[in-house]
Amino acid sequence: MANKDTGKKKISESTIRRLSLYYRALSLLEKENYETIASKELAKREKLTPAQVRKDLSFFGSFGTRGLGYPVTELKHRIAKILGIDRIWNIAMVGVGNIGSALVSYKEFQRQGFSIKLIFDNDQRKIGSNHKGLIVSDIKDMPRLLREHNIQMVVLAVPAIVAQYIIDDVVAAGIKAILNFAPINLQVPDDVYLRNENMSMELEYLSFVISNHYKPKN
């Protein structure tokens, strides 16, 4: 039971998000030449509790050594495997405006295995132009190109008004994972996973916190 992937237990979203934090911390620890790390220290670095770290990891197996801690490099690889980032994902960016261009220029994604392979727009002035070595394709060719280039994830950075229209095409092309920046609630079938990045919401949260002298726990 121990090591079997997502056996049957319900893994919460917060656990998965914390795995990303652990992964980042472990990458750093590796650079600092740590060989092992105790839940206590890992927790301290990510402002969590040791029990939380151990519980999170225990959902996926038993990776540590009692009395010693967790082997840094091995745990990092195990988490990469769990998160599915021990591979390269082919990504397409739709909309090469302010935010789309910024993301395409961001080298770190590539380095983390999120490889932007195609970029789309409907603006004739942009189509055919070069962005960091990628040629902007016509949105009309998207359905065909997504399949031909074996794209697995799509990032939507288009105006809200056209986002539903475009996501319908993306879904029709068989894409199952989408990250959307448009501030609108998009409809997708049950088997497609859509995640929304909403920067206004973050600012609004900050606004609430300082307006109400509210102290969140973290």
Add this chain to the structure above:
Amino acid sequence: MANKDTGKKKISESTIRRLSLYYRALSLLEKENYETIASKELAKREKLTPAQVRKDLSFFGSFGTRGLGYPVTELKHRIAKILGIDRIWNIAMVGVGNIGSALVSYKEFQRQGFSIKLIFDNDQRKIGSNHKGLIVSDIKDMPRLLREHNIQMVVLAVPAIVAQYIIDDVVAAGIKAILNFAPINLQVPDDVYLRNENMSMELEYLSFVISNHYKPKN
């Protein structure tokens, strides 16, 4: 007890985030000329349950009419007041690179009351240049300018390596709310609220979901 702001009850982060969703939905409903909205319909639009909507709102008062629902425009204003977005916030952007420029160019923030008043960089080629009507200031002048322009929130879009160094100055200038884009865990005093926007984490979450054929509940 009903109407008193954050009286003593503990408001959860999820409730506050949902208020942002309600606000957006209400803005739309207003455009569609709805006068009232039932928790059932509001919930449907944001993929939540009616009970959740009612419970969330009930923490802040009693805004609806039994048998009828909530008055759209009034509720929108009430939520704006709760979130503290019934005003203009003065914001400074630090780092005018890929992501910083994208955010500065985004008109919607201004329209929502998040008004970027100052932008900073340390690159001599950028300092003095014009970005959407704003002149890039030298980071060296940041402490003075933040105070002079009565800035309340700072957005950090600088390389991770310098982020802690810069945030220390931001904190020293008396800023209490910071939105950080650098993928690093920054240290701030207890009375400063720091929020991290981590796009890699979102991609990693998508990676987990499709790698594990995992179906999150929403």
Add this chain to the structure above:
DNA sequence: TACTTATTGTGAAACAATTCACATACTCTG
């Protein structure tokens, strides 16, 4: 090998968030 020390892995307890369910109170219609 036996003992000390450290830290994991995990049920159980505590705490937190969501959903249920219904009394309450308002609207609408005739």
Add this chain to the structure above:
DNA sequence: CAGAGTATGTGAATTGTTTCACAATAAGTA
């Protein structure tokens, strides 16, 4: 203005998440 219908507001029940606390077990030492 009475009765039917509808939808809020909220304690209570349920479900989910975090923390506690400790038995188990490995390392290091002599």
